Amino acid sequence: MNSITTTPKRILFLHPNFPAQFRHLATVLGNDPNFQVVFATNRNDVEIPGVFKAIYNPARAASPQTHHYIRNLENAVLTGQAIYRICQELKAKGFIPDIVYGHSGWGPTLFIKDIFPTAELICYFEWFYHAHGTDADFDPSDPMTPNDECRIRIKNAPILIDLYSCDRGLAPTYWQRQQFPPELQSKINVIHDGVDTNFFIPKPGAKLVLPRINLDLSHVSELVTYVGRGMEPYRGFPQFMESVALIQQRRPNCHVVVVGDDRVAYGKQLPEGQTYKKLMLEKLSLDLSRLHFTGSLPYIEYLQVLQASSAHIYLTRPFVLSWSMLESMAAGCLLIASKTDPVLEVIQDGVNGLLVDFFSPEEIAKRVDEALNYPEQMQKIRNKARETILQNYDLAKLLPQHLEWMLNGKETESQKKRTKSKGFAGNKEWMNL
Incomplete structure (x- = not known):
């Protein structure tokens, strides 16, 4: 792939499970000499050429004495602190990112605007939790309790902080974006991670x-x-x-x-x-x-x-x-x-x-x-x-769109139409645009 931009950019990805949703983005950018790519993660057993991994480890896990409603939040804060410390080391070595792209919910993006105030913060928003109407109360044999309702509400705390502080966000499907607060959905674009249709191909008559x-x-x-x-x-x-x-x-x-x-x-x-x-x-x-x-x-x-x-x-x-x-x-x-x-x-x-x-x-x-x-x-x-x-959902089509949106904040005409439409409305109103 040819260089995407002539302006050198420094990119910091954040995800505990390297490379996760950022595999294809990190691979393309890591191979482009116009980019310096760092990936902060917990995982040290996978490598991508051109991508420097910064391994972070929270100081501890949430205390058993912590109220169970907020253990998820405490773990997110501890993760955010670990990321902050790694970013201090990167900063001391002269790495100040132009773009930080992280998965929201586990806490890695919580303090990015404090350590790198000039960086553009992009968050990958995969899910917003609800006690009623989606996954939690779906199975009638597994009824909700008052404790469940309260705990689920608090579980959104790190995500809400990210929604407030990020410059832009992305969700992989329209239905998933629809779960986020309506007043904040305008911050969230929709681009799926994409499927490699050159790898996942039919093979008629195949035997296992x-x-x-x-x-x-x-x-x-x-x-x-x-x-x-x-x-x-x-x-x-x-x-x-x-x-x-x-x-x-x-x-x-x-x-x-x-x-x-x-x-x-x-x-x-x-x-x-x-x-x-x-x-x-x-x-x-x-x-x-x-x-x-x-x-x-x-x-x-x-x-x-x-x-x-x-x-x-x-x-x-x-x-x-x-x-x-x-x-x-x-x-x-x-x-x-x-x-x-x-x-x-x-x-x-x-x-x-x-x-x-x-x-x-x-x-x-x-x-x-x-x-x-x-x-x-x-x-x-x-x-x-x-x-x-x-x-x-073809990766060959979506990856260039994702890169363009990530690097330059631009949507394709098709994305604009879909974003302005109702998006998910029970079936495919938005498809084939």
């Missing part, structure tokens, strides 16, 4: 063989897949497993592959020693010879799972939209997804995916039957799924 983990499903004609960072209610893991029991009863030749770790990435933890995987395996009668748990996979093996998939199940509470859903669409998967708001921004039932009731394993199993019984008819939906990603 992963020698590294001794998994050979080359003989399988019906393969249902599920992907998640963890195995948790937020991503519908219990309902998925209940649907697997039904699918196995109905389809004796169907195999199921589950990608992800046996942990909770989002939501409440179970008591020590318990996991949702263990809970569901004990609860359900399953043929374990046709149910395969791979753990986390390298990207190339993860892609192979998607390419071999006959039907891919994605369930989510009204919460942050997973990269994996869009990646599966780019790979041409037949997506069976929950009829929840983040999904409805992307999927139209019967057009580019099949929608189901999050809480209905029976409906999920029926749509799997539909997908597997009529593969030729489903090919149109697969094609449309990839077309959706190519048109609206």
Whole structure:
């Protein structure tokens, strides 16, 4: 890629989990001689050429004696302090950034305007918490308590400070931006991180063989897949497993592959020693010879799972939209997804995916039957799924827009139209602009 600007700029990225949402931005800028790029992070096991990593470590974790409403805030302050100390060291060495771009919520951006008052502060706003109407009270079997309501309100404190102090912000989807206070949404643009559609491509007729983990499903004609960072209610893991029991009863030749770790990435933890995987395996009668748990996979093996998939199940509470859903669409998967708001921004039932009731394993199993019984008819939906990603979420299109917005504060005409429109309004009013 040619140099983006002739004016030398110093960029400071902030995220505890290097490189996270900033991978592609940092890679491009790190390879451009017109930029000096520093990334402050907790993670020291990944490198990007041209990007200097500044490792920070909070002095301690929130005290157990701290009121549980504000432990999240105390951890954010401790993170902010650690970042401040790292920035003092950078400043002493002559590095004063022109732009600081950080993920809001964990605290790294809290004190940037104090240590670097002349820098432009950009915040990545992924989620604003609500006690009612989105993820927290979605499951009627998990009712809210007064403590939950109060704790969730306070959880937004570091995000609200960032909303006040930042110069600009960005959210990855219109529905996610819609969760932020209406009076502050004008500060937040919408650009998705983007999907690498040159990597996530369909491979018709692919069979799943992963020698590294001794998994050979080359003989399988019906393969249902599920992907998640963890195995948790937020991503519908219990309902998925209940649907697997039904699918196995109905389809004796169907195999199921589950990608992800046996942990909770989002939501409440179970008591020590318990996991949702263990809970569901004990609860359900399953043929374990046709149910395969791979753990986390390298990207190339993860892609192979998607390419071999006959039907891919994605369930989510009204919460942050997973990269994996869009990646599966780019790979041409037949997506069976929950009829929840983040999904409805992307999927139209019967057009580019099949929608189901999050809480209905029976409906999920029926749509799997539909997908597997009529593969030729489903090919149109697969094609449309990839077309959706190519048109609206392609990294090759979005990365230049993201860089232009980040470096120069400019929106494309398409972005301006979308920002001024209603954005997310139940489905795709904003798409195809």
